[in-house]
Amino acid sequence: MTPAEIAPKDRLIVALDLPSVDAAEAMIAKLGDSVTFYKIGYQLAYAGGLPLIGKLADKGKKVFADLKMHDIGNTVTRGVESVAKLGATFLTVHAYPQTMKGAVEGRGKASLKILAVTVLTSYNDDDLHAAGYRLSVSELVEARAQQAQVLGVDGLVCSPEEVGALRKTVGHQMSLVTPGIRPAGSATGDQKRIMTPGRAIAAGADYLVVGRPVVEAADPRATADAIQAEIAAALG
Numbered sequence: 001m002t003p004a005e006i007a008p009k010d011r012l013i014v015a016l017d018l019p020s021v022d023a024a025e026a027m028i029a030k031l032g033d034s035v036t037f038y039k040i041g042y043q044l045a046y047a048g049g050l051p052l053i054g055k056l057a058d059k060g061k062k063v064f065a066d067l068k069m070h071d072i073g074n075t076v077t078r079g080v081e082s083v084a085k086l087g088a089t090f091l092t093v094h095a096y097p098q099t100m101k102g103a104v105e106g107r108g109k110a111s112l113k114i115l116a117v118t119v120l121t122s123y124n125d126d127d128l129h130a131a132g133y134r135l136s137v138s139e140l141v142e143a144r145a146q147q148a149q150v151l152g153v154d155g156l157v158c159s160p161e162e163v164g165a166l167r168k169t170v171g172h173q174m175s176l177v178t179p180g181i182r183p184a185g186s187a188t189g190d191q192k193r194i195m196t197p198g199r200a201i202a203a204g205a206d207y208l209v210v211g212r213p214v215v216e217a218a219d220p221r222a223t224a225d226a227i228q229a230e231i232a233a234a235l236g
């Protein structure tokens with residue numbers, strides 16, 4: 001499927017950032033057939049949530065395993081081989097060359113797609129400098145995207161602010177997946193590089209990751225429906 005063929009509804013990935021499998025299953029029931037793509041990250045994975053990947057896949061949902069792997073190459077390769085058996089669609093690794101190379105090797109010919117996290121969306125230039133980097137966010141995102149493409153990574157996690165520039169760099173061969181999505185009026189929280197769903201899609205994002213604005217909403221299903229409507233409107 002080309003990025004242009006992804007249905008508006010399937011572009012919303014809801015982050016199941018919840019404390020237990022019971023809480024996640026209750027949220028999935030509330031969202032019902034409105035959400036087709038879920039993300040499982042640290043909070044749920046470390047609370048016994050990894051088997052949910054297979055359960056959701058069996059129900060026809062897609063799952064993004066946001067495990068943000070980063071270790072010596074061999075360990076990443078073996079870890080990715082294990083995740084590839086769980087039924088996830090996407091898996092994240094940090095965008096370091098050894099890590100990405102190991103992940104691509106571990107993926108092999110499996111259907112799992114590897115996404116490289118370029119620069120976390122909670123970081124701005126000052127945060128990068130405090131972490132010892134001399135490059136700005138946009139420079140580091142660009143450099144890592146180029147390395148990821150050369151190494152055969154399938155897609156990138158970036159903020160919507162970088163999507164326009166990245167499309168020129170990597171074309172449409174790599175999926176661009178953007179957290180840092182905030183519907184108008186919702187709390188920013190710890191995110192620093194943000195955009196509304198409509199603007200992110202108009203900028204060229206393939207998938208939007210939304211956590212707190214949906215799972216902490218009074219009516220999560222209505223919120224997800226509204227985001228999907230905004231995505232559809234932006235696609236025209």
Ligand SMILES: O=c1ccn([C@@H]2O[C@H](COP(=O)(O)O)[C@@H](O)[C@H]2O)c(=O)[nH]1
Nearest residue numbers: 015041119120121179180209210211212
């Ligand atoms: O750069 C990144 C990479 C991953 N994330 C993850 O996305 C969600 C965003 O949640 P919100 O509640 O909508 O802020 C969360 O699970 C992060 O771990 C990211 O935000 N930025």
